[in-house]
Amino acid sequence: MTPTIKKRLVYATFVTPAVLLFALIIMLPFARAIVFSFQDWDGISSDIKWIGWENYTAIFQDTAYLKSFGFTLKYVAVSTLLVNLIGFSLAIVLNMKLKTKNALRTVFFMPHVIGTLIIGFIWQFIISQAFPQIAEWTGLHIFEVNWLSYPGYAFWALIMVSVWYNAGYFMVIYIAALQGISNELLEAAEIDGVNRWQKMWHIVLPLVRNAFTICLFLAITSGFKVFDLNLALTKGGPFGSTESLALHIYQDAFANNNYTLASTKAILFFIVLGSITLIQVFVMKRKEVEA
Amino acid sequence: MRKSLSSFTVLALGAGLLAGCGQGDSKPSSNASETKPATGDKKIVLKLLQGKPEIADKTKQMLADYQAENPNVTIEPEITVDVQTRLKTLFAAGEAPDIFFVKGYTDMGLWRDRLVDLSDEPWMSKVLPTTLPGMTFDDKKYGFPISIEGYGFIYNKDLFAKAGIDKVPTTITELEQVNEKLKAAGIVSYSEAYKEWWTLGQHLLSLPFAYTPDPAGYAKQLNDGSAKIKDNPMIDGFFKVLDMTVKYGSGVESLGVSYDTEIANFATGKVAMIQQGVWALQPILKVNPDVNMGMFPIPLTDNAEDTRIPISVPNYYGVNKESKNVEEAKKFLNWIHENGQKYLVDSFQFVPAFSDLQATDQLGPLAADMNEYVKNDRIIPFAFFLWPAPGIQTQFVKPLQAYVGEQLNKEQALDEIQKIWTGAVKK
Amino acid sequence: MKERYSSGKLVLELFMVVLGLIVLVPLYLVFINAFKRYDEILTSAASFPQAFQFDNFATVWQEMRFPSVFGNSLVITVFSVLGILLFSSAAAYQLVRRPGKVSNVIFLAILSAMIIPFQTMMIPLLMVAKDFHMINNLPGIIIMYWGFGIPLALFLYHGFIKGVPVELEEAATIDGSNTFGVYFRILLPLLKPITVTIAILHTLWIWNDFLLPYVVLNSKAVQTIPLASYIYFGEYMNQWHLALAAMALAVVPIIVFFLFMQRYIIQGITAGAVKG
Numbered sequence: 001m002t003p004t005i006k007k008r009l010v011y012a013t014f015v016t017p018a019v020l021l022f023a024l025i026i027m028l029p030f031a032r033a034i035v036f037s038f039q040d041w042d043g044i045s046s047d048i049k050w051i052g053w054e055n056y057t058a059i060f061q062d063t064a065y066l067k068s069f070g071f072t073l074k075y076v077a078v079s080t081l082l083v084n085l086i087g088f089s090l091a092i093v094l095n096m097k098l099k100t101k102n103a104l105r106t107v108f109f110m111p112h113v114i115g116t117l118i119i120g121f122i123w124q125f126i127i128s129q130a131f132p133q134i135a136e137w138t139g140l141h142i143f144e145v146n147w148l149s150y151p152g153y154a155f156w157a158l159i160m161v162s163v164w165y166n167a168g169y170f171m172v173i174y175i176a177a178l179q180g181i182s183n184e185l186l187e188a189a190e191i192d193g194v195n196r197w198q199k200m201w202h203i204v205l206p207l208v209r210n211a212f213t214i215c216l217f218l219a220i221t222s223g224f225k226v227f228d229l230n231l232a233l234t235k236g237g238p239f240g241s242t243e244s245l246a247l248h249i250y251q252d253a254f255a256n257n258n259y260t261l262a263s264t265k266a267i268l269f270f271i272v273l274g275s276i277t278l279i280q281v282f283v284m285k286r287k288e289v290e291a
Numbered sequence: 292m293r294k295s296l297s298s299f300t301v302l303a304l305g306a307g308l309l310a311g312c313g314q315g316d317s318k319p320s321s322n323a324s325e326t327k328p329a330t331g332d333k334k335i336v337l338k339l340l341q342g343k344p345e346i347a348d349k350t351k352q353m354l355a356d357y358q359a360e361n362p363n364v365t366i367e368p369e370i371t372v373d374v375q376t377r378l379k380t381l382f383a384a385g386e387a388p389d390i391f392f393v394k395g396y397t398d399m400g401l402w403r404d405r406l407v408d409l410s411d412e413p414w415m416s417k418v419l420p421t422t423l424p425g426m427t428f429d430d431k432k433y434g435f436p437i438s439i440e441g442y443g444f445i446y447n448k449d450l451f452a453k454a455g456i457d458k459v460p461t462t463i464t465e466l467e468q469v470n471e472k473l474k475a476a477g478i479v480s481y482s483e484a485y486k487e488w489w490t491l492g493q494h495l496l497s498l499p500f501a502y503t504p505d506p507a508g509y510a511k512q513l514n515d516g517s518a519k520i521k522d523n524p525m526i527d528g529f530f531k532v533l534d535m536t537v538k539y540g541s542g543v544e545s546l547g548v549s550y551d552t553e554i555a556n557f558a559t560g561k562v563a564m565i566q567q568g569v570w571a572l573q574p575i576l577k578v579n580p581d582v583n584m585g586m587f588p589i590p591l592t593d594n595a596e597d598t599r600i601p602i603s604v605p606n607y608y609g610v611n612k613e614s615k616n617v618e619e620a621k622k623f624l625n626w627i628h629e630n631g632q633k634y635l636v637d638s639f640q641f642v643p644a645f646s647d648l649q650a651t652d653q654l655g656p657l658a659a660d661m662n663e664y665v666k667n668d669r670i671i672p673f674a675f676f677l678w679p680a681p682g683i684q685t686q687f688v689k690p691l692q693a694y695v696g697e698q699l700n701k702e703q704a705l706d707e708i709q710k711i712w713t714g715a716v717k718k
Numbered sequence: 719m720k721e722r723y724s725s726g727k728l729v730l731e732l733f734m735v736v737l738g739l740i741v742l743v744p745l746y747l748v749f750i751n752a753f754k755r756y757d758e759i760l761t762s763a764a765s766f767p768q769a770f771q772f773d774n775f776a777t778v779w780q781e782m783r784f785p786s787v788f789g790n791s792l793v794i795t796v797f798s799v800l801g802i803l804l805f806s807s808a809a810a811y812q813l814v815r816r817p818g819k820v821s822n823v824i825f826l827a828i829l830s831a832m833i834i835p836f837q838t839m840m841i842p843l844l845m846v847a848k849d850f851h852m853i854n855n856l857p858g859i860i861i862m863y864w865g866f867g868i869p870l871a872l873f874l875y876h877g878f879i880k881g882v883p884v885e886l887e888e889a890a891t892i893d894g895s896n897t898f899g900v901y902f903r904i905l906l907p908l909l910k911p912i913t914v915t916i917a918i919l920h921t922l923w924i925w926n927d928f929l930l931p932y933v934v935l936n937s938k939a940v941q942t943i944p945l946a947s948y949i950y951f952g953e954y955m956n957q958w959h960l961a962l963a964a965m966a967l968a969v970v971p972i973i974v975f976f977l978f979m980q981r982y983i984i985q986g987i988t989a990g991a992v993k994g
Contacts, residue, residue, distance in 0.1 A: 010897045011812050018809035018868050019824060025865020026831045032842035043379045043841070044401050064686070097723075098731045100738075101893065106980050107738040110745070113976040114969050115944050117925025121951060121965060123750055125958065128552055129763035130747050137764070148486060149547030150575035150696070164741065178714035225835050228928055237486055238546035249837045255378035257401070259841065266838035273833045338936075344952055367938060372952045383841045385848040534913045555760050577957070578756065639932070 036263040043259035053262035064240060065265055066210070068248035069272075073242065075155070076223035079162045083219050084212070087170025088162055094171065094177045108168035116165065120232020123161045124148075151241035154234050158242060161229060167224075170215050177211035178204070213284040217277060224273050245269050301453065314514040330426075334621050339368045340377055342606060345573050346639045353634045357626060364619060375682060395425020396676035399433060399607065406433045407610040407617055412566040414628035417645045422604045425676060426509075427662030435624045438641030441586075441661040441670075442494055443601035444597040445575075448583040449463035450478050450563040459587040461595035461644075463531055470539040472589025473563050482562040484553035485695055490644030492688025493675050494601075495533065495566060495589075500674035501601050502591055510677040514716050522704045528591030530701055535690070536566065545697055558582055569642060569657045571603075576655075586660040588669075600664040603673035604644055679715040686711045743967070752966040756959045774963035779948070781960075783938070784967060787946040791971075793856055794931075794942060798863035799917055806868045808918075810875035811901055815884070825876060832867045840933060853934050862934065863924055873914045878907070878912040886929060918983050926974055945969050974989045 037055055041048040059065055090108055094101045111119070111269065127147050137145035147153040155187065181204065193203075227246040236243030236251075241252075253262035345546040347370045354366045371377050376394050381387050382405075390395070393402050407416060418436055426434035451469075452481070454476035470480045484490045490499045502525045503509040512518035520526065537545055540562070548556075551574075557565045558578035565571070566589065575582055588600040608627075610620045627634060631648045635641045642650055642658050650662060664670060674686060690707035693699040699707070751759050753770040762826070776844045782891075823869050841863070844853070852858030882905070890904045905930045906913075931945040976983065 011816055013899075014808040014812040015824065018828070018872060020804045021805060021861070022828050022831065022863040022868055024850070025843070025862050026834065026839070027827075028846050029839035029842035030831075030834060032845065033839045036842065040895065042401070042993075044382070045404060055863075063901075064689070075876065077618075093730060093734060096727070096730075098727065098734065099723075100731060100735055104734055105736050106977070107741055109983070110973065110976065111741065113922055113972045115972075117928040117948060118943055118965055118968055120927070121918060121961070122744055124549075125751070125763075125962065126744055126747055128547070128549065129751075129759060129958065133762055133764040146541075146544040146547035149544040151698075154547075164744070179859070221833055225832075227837070235486070238696055238699065240689040246835055246837050250840075251682075251685065253837070253841070254373075254379050255685045257682060258678055259379075259867075266835055269835055270838060272831065274836070277833055282432065368953070369936070369949070371949065380840070380844060380935060383844040383848070384853045384934065384936070386853055388937045559757075559760065673908070 011159055033263050034262050034267060037267050039260045041260045042257040044257065045254065051260075056262050056268075058261060058267065061264075062261075064243070065248060067240060067250075068236075068245050069147040069242045070241060071155075072224060072226075074221055075158065075226065075242075078159055079166075079194070079223050080216060080219040081160065082163050083166045084215055087215070088166045088174050090167060091174030091178055096181075105172070108171055110168065111165045114165075116228040118233050119161060119165055120229045123157070124233055127157060132147055149238060150232055151238055154238060154242045158226075158229065158233060161233060162223075162226070165229075166219070170219070173211055173215055174208065177208035181207050200236045201216045209287065213281060216280055216284065220277055221273065221278060224238055224269075224276075294518060294632070295681070300315045302407055308694065310603045316584060320690065333363055335364045335616055337366045337389040337390065337616055337623060338365055338621055339371055339375060339387075340391040341376045341608075342372065342392050344372060345570055349634075349638045353638065356415060357623065358674045360626075364623075366623070369713055371400065384657060387611050387613065389563060389616055389620045390608050391609050391611065393434060393606055393609040394606060394681065395422075395434070395673075396675060397678060398676070398681040399426050399609075401663055401681065402609060403431075403433050403518070403614050404430050406478055407614075407621075409433060409435065409610065409621070409624075412621060413631065414645065415579075417628070417647045419450070419644050421602070421670075422607075422644045425604055426607055434604075434609055435627070436607050436644035438605065438635065438639070438640065439602055439644050439665075440568050440570060440605045441600045442662070443586045443588040443661075444564045445567050445571060445584055445657060447557065447560060448563045448585055450560065454478055459585070460600050461587075461590055462560055462593045463528055463590050464556060464593055466532070467535065467592055468490060470490050474539060479540065479562045480546055481536045481545075481566075482522040482553050482556035483536045483566060483626055484548045484549055484550045485541050485545040485692060486549045490550070490566060490687075491533075491691050491695075492696070493684040494568070495531070496684075496687055496691065497673060497675040498532075499523050500528040500677070501671040502597070502599070506672055506674045507677055510674070510679075514667070514679060515582050520521075520709050521702070523592050525610075526705065532591065532693070534647060537672040537695055546692055546696055569654075569661060572640060572655050572656060572657050584656055586657045588664060591693055599671045601673055602661065602672050603676065620672075664683045681711065727757050736872055748962055748965055748969070756957060759958045759962070760963050771959070775967065777911070778963040779965055780951055782795055782946045782964060782967070784946075786939070787941050787943050790856065790940055791925060791942040794860055794863070796923055797856075797860045798867065799920045801860065801864040802867035802871050802920055803913060803917060805864060807875050808901065809952055810872050811880055811905055813872075813880040814876060815887075825872070828872055832873070834916035836852065836866075837928060840929075844896065844932040844933060847934060852964070854937050854940060859931065859934050859940075859945075862930060865918050865922070866930070871920065873907065874912055874916055877989050878909065882908055914982055918979075921975075923989075924970070943971070 032084075037047050039054060040051045040054070094105055094108075098104070114122075131147070132141045133267060134140075145153060147157045184202065225246055226244045226248070228267045230242065230244045230247045234242045236247050245265075245267075249262045249266050252265065326558045339354075340505050343350070350370060354368055358364055358366060369388070378387075378391060393399050393406070399406075400616075406686065409431075412435075414435070415432055420437070421435040421439070422434075423432070426432050426436070431642065443590060450473070451459075454469075454470055456472055456474045473480050500506055500509065500523070503523065509518060513520065522677055539545070541548055553565050553567075554571060555572045555578055557563050558575045560579075562581075569586075575716050577585070590598040592598075608624060610617060610624070614620055631643060631645060631652060636643050636648055637653060638656070642654060642661065650658065654661070658718045678684070687708055690711075691706040693707075695705040696702065728737075739840060747764065750767055751763055752774055753767045753772070755771055758768060807933075809824075813825050847853050847858060847862065886908070887900050889905055890900050895903065926944055927942075928944045930947060931942045932948065935941055935945060947964045950964045
């Protein structure tokens with residue numbers, strides 16, 4: 001055996017299992033989904049027809065799809081912003097020398113260990129059963145209304161739960177980044193008479209930029225794919241105002257028997273999400289280099 | 292251990308399949324398995340997929356009894372709220388259940404290629420005539436009707452008495468008067484679960500369609516475009532009733548009320564009425580066994596003669612054509628019918644869909660009130676079974692919810708519904 | 719060097735403690751209501767229970783067949799995570815150390831899978847899984863988790879290994895180790911921090927995952943905890959006392975795991991995250 005062949009063989013041994021699994025579990029089904037997007041099938045009958053680009057032209061007239069796209073974009077924007085802002089703030093505070101900091105880190109991270117489906121059910125229970133009694137005790141109007149009845153409230157209910165669930169996770173990543181900043185640097189800055197905000201803006205933020213790139217990527221992709229929480233908490237209601245793309249596609253495929261149309265919608269979803277994350281990572285990576 | 296067991300099962304199933312094919316070819320197959328006690332030794336697993344979580348416990352009890360009588364059979368039930376979704380994934384996964392819930396008319400039409408023709412089953416001659424149109428295609432009959440259901444306004448008799456109401460309303464004006472009287476007595480009329488697609492987008496919206504003289508013909512006209520929903524003479528009545536349930540109920544917040552909250556509010560006497568059907572009996576009694584209640588049909592006009600109760604078979608059991616145990620599945624259905632009085636009627640408290648089963652007082656006040664109308668032939672069908680796609684209700688509910696939430700007016704809501712209908716037909 | 723503990727810090731600390739308590743309120747509500755009778759939940763969901771009903775738990779324990787579904791969840795999670803760690807670290811190792819066109823294409827292709835919405839390929843996946851007999855058995859779903867878990871794990875390992883100096887490996891090679899020896903004896907120990915991170919993230923995901931088990935595990939014998947609880951809610955939707963006991967049971971194991979492991983979890987994510 002020549003050295004190159006042996007080298008290649010070793011390379012193949014290491015890489016092949018991952019590639020095979022990826023091909024079998026992800027590529028093959030995904031390719032089939034692309035094929036489905038050019039076909040017409042209700043998900044039940046044994047009759048599958050080719051219809052070319054018809055599905056692709058049809059989805060642009062599908063108001064419910066466009067509406068759920070709109071909702072998802074809004075949800076991603078708001079949740080990404082809040083989860084990162086709050087996660088970062090928590091990280092800043094819990095990176096200080098507080099007596100309870102370890103216990104608090106544990107507490108804030110705790111919601112993240114529970115599954116999102118169960119979390120949706122938990123909050124559905126709290127909003128529908130516990131809020132009325134809390135309203136009686138506190139007299140606060142905000143607990144009197146049924147949050148799941150109004151599109152505005154239902155939207156914020158989803159955001160609130162998403163922040164409750166995710167903020168601790170992002171906090172931990174930011175704490176990690178903050179711990180990478182040497183104390184000497186910060187102390188030196190303090191001696192130079194730099195104030196707290198300047199310190200934050202000019203020293204801390206540039207140094208945790210890498211963590212921002214990761215956190216934004218995670219928040220955007222998970223926000224776009226929100227499904228379990230949506231299903232268990234609002235079911236997309238009221239009147240479809242909180243229907244996420246993933247839920248919309250799922251229901252179109254299974255409740256409405258539009259299986260192939262739903263595949264098309266999912267392909268477009270993939271293209272949009274791919275473009276957004278590519279741009280995000282690209283832009284932020286460039287900034288990292290500049291900084 | 293596990294492995295050897297499963298290969299044994301595979302062998303057994305294979306043998307069962309061969310036997311099944313042989314019988315299938317020689318036509319009069321329905322009783323073949325009963326005359327062959329040899330099947331007694333084979334381990335058989337039947338998978339059952341159905342809705343109706345309300346009777347989950349009792350269904351499991353029935354299956355346990357069947358398995359006790361037939362030790363070689365194991366029935367694995369899955370009782371879910373989304374039968375539609377499950378069926379599709381299970382069929383795609385090659386794990387299709389042997390017996391599953393199918394709804395009448397449109398849904399049955401979509402699934403019938405995958406269903407066994409049950410026309411020659413012994414119980415088929417006993418089904419009530421009203422159950423036949425929903426399951427008959429090309430003279431073949433595909434379903435085992437599990438029950439007859441009806442719905443209307445369920446009301447709390449004590450609260451009605453307290454408000455000085457001595458007679459249930461039979462016209463839309465009388466309904467308004469009842470609501471005013473309740474209001475005067477400080478009683479909230481409704482807590483409608485408009486969070487659920489089926490209360491609003493299916494049962495209530497079905498009424499203006501069901502009240503037309505020929506619902507099936509009307510659905511055809513809507514399909515070919517010769518009729519428009521907004522011209523339906525009953526639509527005004529529908530919106531009047533919808534407005535009342537909101538105005539004398541939780542207002543816009545009805546959109547956040549789920550089925551369980553609605554049931555709890557009614558059972559604990561917080562509200563006087565809910566739009567539900569006979570299936571709500573058990574859930575209500577579970578919360579409060581002492582509710583004094585009844586049910587009346589929902590009027591959409593001012594002519595008391597018009598007012599009728601919607602009744603239909605909510606679900607049929609269908610048998611999967613590709614099942615390896617078609618004969619066992621048929622045998623099981625036959626057994627349910629033979630023991631129908633015990634299980635379907637006494638245990639599930641279903642209003643029977645078979646002429647040889649007796650509705651009893653045990654079925655409770657809702658079924659009793661419903662049966663009064665059935666006896667006098669004052670009935671209309673569940674028109675939503677005639678709608679062009681089985682999942683279309685989940686779309687219809689959105690514009691209606693938007694109407695309740697004051698986002699759309701009546702014309703806009705009707706426009707949206709028409710669009711959804713037309714879109715579904717085009718497919 | 720001790721930092722001073724000013725009064726400002728005390729206020730901040732108190733504020734954070736209050737915030738921490740608020741974060742715990744939802745879990746508190748689940749647990750107290752899981753002990754109530756049904757009618758008590760309807761009238762006073764936010765109050766402390768008048769009497770503790772352990773019956774709720776006994777019923778749910780039996781109905782959900784808790785020991786069996788717990789065992790399934792455990793087996794699936796453990797074997798899925800082990801496989802993901804092995805296959806992705808091995809692949810990442812060679813992809814980093816043998817750069818080139820092939821490695822790049824493989825890396826980018828696998829990476830792009832991170833943004834595919836699962837719903838897109840749900841039905842086609844079932845069709846593939848059916849052909850390979852991966853439906854309704856534990857090995858089948860474990861293999862699927864290997865496939866779905868590899869992209870993120872590979873991404874994180876790839877980033878980490880790039881930061882590991884190659885000299886150590888070269889030294890070992892000179893000492894006569896072959897590639898496998900280097901991988902197992904030199905590299906894997908060095909990868910420990912990121913391995914802990916990946917193991918934790920994937921454990922949380924797989925333990926809690928709902929949709930994949932929902933579509934590929936149909937028979938009772940193979941159900942997982944989230945699946946059994948979802949089916950249970952479906953059947954008992956208007957019986958909050960049972961539904962809540964089921965939620966509490968579903969949540970307890972993972973919280974206990976977290977509390978035991980929290981030091982490693984928070985440290986692990988901390989160690990792994992920045993490098994990635």
